[in-house]
Amino acid sequence: MSFHNYWSQSKVPNNYSNDTIVVIITLNNNELRGLLVEENFTTISLEIANEVKTFRKDNLKSYRYITRDQIKSIKEFDNPNPIYTKYCYLPSAYITEKGTINTNSHYFITSNSKIGIHENFEISLGNIFIYNVFSSLTYSKELKNSFVAGFSFLGNFNIINASNGANDFNGWGVIPRITYGDEFGNTTIGFIGYQLPIFESFCYGGYLASQKKIAERFTLAGEIVGLTLDGHNVGVISNIILNFMRNSRENWSAGVSILNFEVVNMALDLNFIALPYIGIQRKF
CATH class of the missing domain: 2.30.30.100 (SH3 type barrels.)
Structure with a gap:
């Protein structure tokens, strides 16, 4: 038949x-x-x-x-993306869950711990080369139709610089952003601004970042940020990483960072600089 x-x-x-x-x-x-x-x-x-x-x-x-x-x-994957609160360096509007601590390191020379203290608030403490200390306070609010808004106030304190009676490397900044999506994939549009005395001007720029869980253990993420100083375009930084979830508590990231700064390019006679990236994240 x-x-x-x-x-x-x-x-x-x-x-x-x-x-x-x-x-x-x-x-x-x-x-x-x-x-x-x-x-x-x-x-x-x-x-x-x-x-x-x-x-x-x-x-x-x-x-x-x-x-x-x-x-x-129906969910496509059993577990959410372990880095849904961030991309490579820049954050999404999602924050660390209440009562949870997330730590991450870039190139094994930085350390940053983010602590969820409330469903809408997160604090963080970290350092670069030990002597440059960073901290931040972030507010996050879920909006309608899969949109989340976030605002971070952050600052840094250079121990060596301050011990010599100077504050050229002590600064503060803000990162407001809007994220669309969820824990399995999202996209963020944000602004970053930072005041550092050594620059003698407010440095600012916009960024666009996105991530997508492509397999149960793998997430693809990318971000691009353009920076402006004293009204002049400083350059563009692009990062693309592949994140591997080793287990429920630890995941690794590897990728490439592309730096396009006119001054550096002219000095080295290059169109851009490509650097390998590696990072590690842990959850407690």
Whole structure:
């Protein structure tokens, strides 16, 4: 018996409001999916590609029902992206969960610990080469339609510089941003501004970053930031990394950082500088 012998079809307007999807397996092991239109003891009718097709149940190997709510609740992966609160260097608007500590290190020469103290607040403490201490306070708020807003106030204190009675390397900054997405993939548009006395001007720029979990243990992330100092374009930094979740507590990142600074490029007679990147994150 051919497949066409056990269903009939008719053209219908696409005006059904049924939210139940039926997955059927024919005797020929063909799988078809469509919106449920009508069902009785002997037949079941589905809307498939704007056509209503009626199947005899005794000519089907099996059939099952899926509602739209069930489809929305299905997750592609078992575990969320372990770095959904950040990309390479720059943050998303998501923050560390309350009662959790996330630590990360770049090139094994930096250390930063982020602590979730409230569902809307996070604090962090870190350092670069030990003697340059950073800290931050972040507020995060979930908005509607998968949007999250975040604002960080951060500052740094250079121990060696301060011990000599200077504060050229002591500064403060802000990072407001908006993120669209969830723990499995998101995109952020943000602004970064930092006041450091040695620059004698406010350094600022915008950034765009995105990440996507591509396998249960792997996440692909990228970011690009343009910096301006005293009204002049300083340069652009682009980072692309692949994150590997070693286990539920630890994950590693490797990738490439592309630096495009006009002054540096001219000095080295290069169009850009590409550097390897490596980082590690742990959760407590």
